[in-house]
Amino acid sequence: MDRENYMNALREDIVDTITRHLTPVAQRYGYSDMPLETNVKWRPMVLVIGNYSSGKSSLINEFLGAKIQDTGQAPTDDSFTVLTYDDTVPETEGIQVVEQRDGKSLLNDPEYPFSTLRKHGQRFAAHFQLKKINSPFLKNLAIIDTPGMLDSISERDRGYDYQEVLGDLAQKAGLVLVLFDAHKAGTVREAYKSIRETLTTHTFEDRIIFVLNRIDECTTFNDLLRVYGTLCWNLSQITGRKDIPMIRMTYSSNAAAISNSVPPEFLPLLENQREDLKQTILHTPLRRLDHLATYLEIHGERLAHYIEAIQVFGLEFQRFRIQKICIGLLLSLLGGGLIAFALLMLVGMADPTVLSSAGGISAGLIMIVWMAFPQKKLESKFRAARLADLDTLTPITDQTRKDSWGAIRDLVYEHLRANKGDYTLYDLKLDLFNIREINEEATHEIREALSGFRGKSEDDLKEWRKKRSARENDKHDLPWQDVII
Ligand SMILES: Nc1nc2c(ncn2[C@@H]2O[C@H](COP(=O)(O)OP(=O)(O)O)[C@@H](O)[C@H]2O)c(=O)[nH]1
Ligand SMILES: [Mg+2]
Structure with missing residues (x-):
């Protein structure tokens, strides 16, 4: 608890330093039009991206401890949803959505760091929302669930630039989870575009975590190795690096349970990876402090x-x-x-x-x-x-x-x-x-x-x-x- 207080206090102090000492000077001399703290002032955020049906919403629900986000095989949920904490309803009454806000009010509220997204227009505003949830997982961070990436033809129908929105959000995020599903580990073309064009220019590599999700759908260990190998190769092509990025493997136990298939034998061996991923996510506030200190320095x-x-x-x-x-x-x-x-x-x-x-x-x-x-x-x-x-x-x-x-x-x-x-x-x-x-x-x-x-x-x-x-x-x-x- 004190650790959290210390981190929060330190974060507030850094943001306060930026607000009181850097922003007035930056705006006075035209160094920046928007206040420098805009992108960093709110709570640490974790952005979750990936192909549609890669299990983003299911995994988020699993972390939150309740079915908060809609899930399904078809790309039904086409909204960017910010999930944040609110404890006005006690946890004992069940984890639930305490309050919901629409995109328009969110983009215009100076308390939130989203005013820079107003430029994406009405269509985006209509696909942006916030849910306040009493899940303890969100005590020190917010999660942003995103609509899945579609093929480039359907992308054009969105009415706003999806890749740019992702880039802007990634810039504000302390951690970006990139999910791939075991089914389609080979089809990373759209994810590739998104990562290369937006994330690398906006954010640092240490903020990105690759996750191979839905591994329970690999029927044998060999199958898993094949999927993992394909993904490694694709990712090294994407990042342009010789070293293979670390890939975490996990699945949503709730989603797996309803899928009715027999769980593969190797699954218990990888059970700990979800906990590992959870811990990495929960460490975002500390990583975020490092980012903030660097932001202030730069x-x-x-x-x-x-x-x-x-x-x-x-x-x-x-x-x-x-x-x-x-x-x-x-x-x-x-x-x-x-x-x-x-x-x-x-x-x-x-x-x-x-x-x-x-x-x-x-x-x-x-x-x-x-x-x-x-x-x-x-x-x-x-x-x-x-x-x-x-x-x-x-x-x-x-x-x-x-x-x-x-x-x-x-x-x-x-x-x-x-x-x-x-x-x-x-x-x-x-x-x-x-x-x-x-x-x-x-x-x-x-x-x-x-x-x-x-x-x-x-x-x-x-x-x-x-x-x-x-x-x-x-x-x-x-x-x-x-x-x-
Ligand atoms: N077997 C299995 N099915 C999953 C898993 N994660 C998600 N699903 C199913 O895949 C479909 C899409 O999941 P969803 O979370 O909506 O994906 P999103 O589009 O990335 O948010 C749903 O029908 C889920 O039940 C998983 O880890 N294992
Ligand atoms: Mg979803």
Whole structure:
């Protein structure tokens, strides 16, 4: 219990750090339109994907301990369903759906991280829903059940881009389970497309778990080996890696029981794999913490780099501007002097007041003209030339800088080209200083809290919990300080 509290508190603190320190700066300078915490703010999520009839819903029901999701041979359930926890009805009254919400309200509720999915339109909204369930399995995570992948022809009739939705959800998920069924282990073409086109670009490989499901339908051990072998080969083709990804093998005992076939002899040997899979799923919150810490580090680093680039540009531009204004001043003084001199020599005007005011007015006029035309032209030329040579703006000293520059270059270009922003160089300096401080302190302390967590005993955590609640009312400015024991 304390372990869970500790994890939840640490997660909240990381999200809080992002919300309070990174997002305002990110939005102010156009680094990101949406709040950076949007994708990470909610509970850890497990996304379950696979061909239709691969047994996704049956396996989920098995984990939840009740028949919550519809199951069946035909692809009947064509909705994305978020399954989350609600304990307003006690477990003793049976595990059940406590509340249901439709996609439209879900996409518009800021409490949930799904607002980015609004772009998929009405048809998607009509196929998106949330169920609150009192199953203890969901205490610390949410599961997303998905409609099965169909062949590409039927895919076109969905009315929204299924692959893109999967990609967006995978980006938010702490774990992605990819299910294959023993019947059709060879038919992974559609799954292949989905995995390669969406998951690999959005999420890291360590978040994906492959599961060979419905193994009770293999009648003999040889049959199972054949199916397993085919799947391994297909997967290595898909991932493009020489090493074969780990594949877990399982089945839903409830579904198997109604199928009436005689269970194969090897089945008891693989019984433990379902428990193994269950434990892996239940560990998602901890993995998610690692992802969050990395998310904070990466965005902190990139944001600092982004502001640094804008600052360097601003400084260079300011230097250039001052230089050219000085030239304008010199020219106007020279011009004013010349006009006064001409008046004296050619017209013979000798009154010093008239001469100096004539010289002064002319100098002022020349300056106005200078500022209106040549100065403007020179400035826009400078901008264009600097934008064309953007890569020299900040030093790229190592691979990390190279990666972060790769990620922000276009954003920096767009921002500078549009000449957006209502801020001063002083603002930039201050914000850069703050972000760098966050990067150094927060990431260090969060990593420490995370590594500390792994070695903590239940007693340590109890002690920590006490200290934390005692300090709850006395929040430090830096949120993560609260979680360091
Ligand atoms: N024998 C057996 N049948 C299963 C298993 N899992 C699912 N089924 C059956 O396969 C059909 C499709 O399952 P479902 O969970 O709806 O698959 P989904 O489309 O991936 O959600 C249902 O009729 C289930 O009863 C399993 O592990 N063993
Ligand atoms: Mg289903």
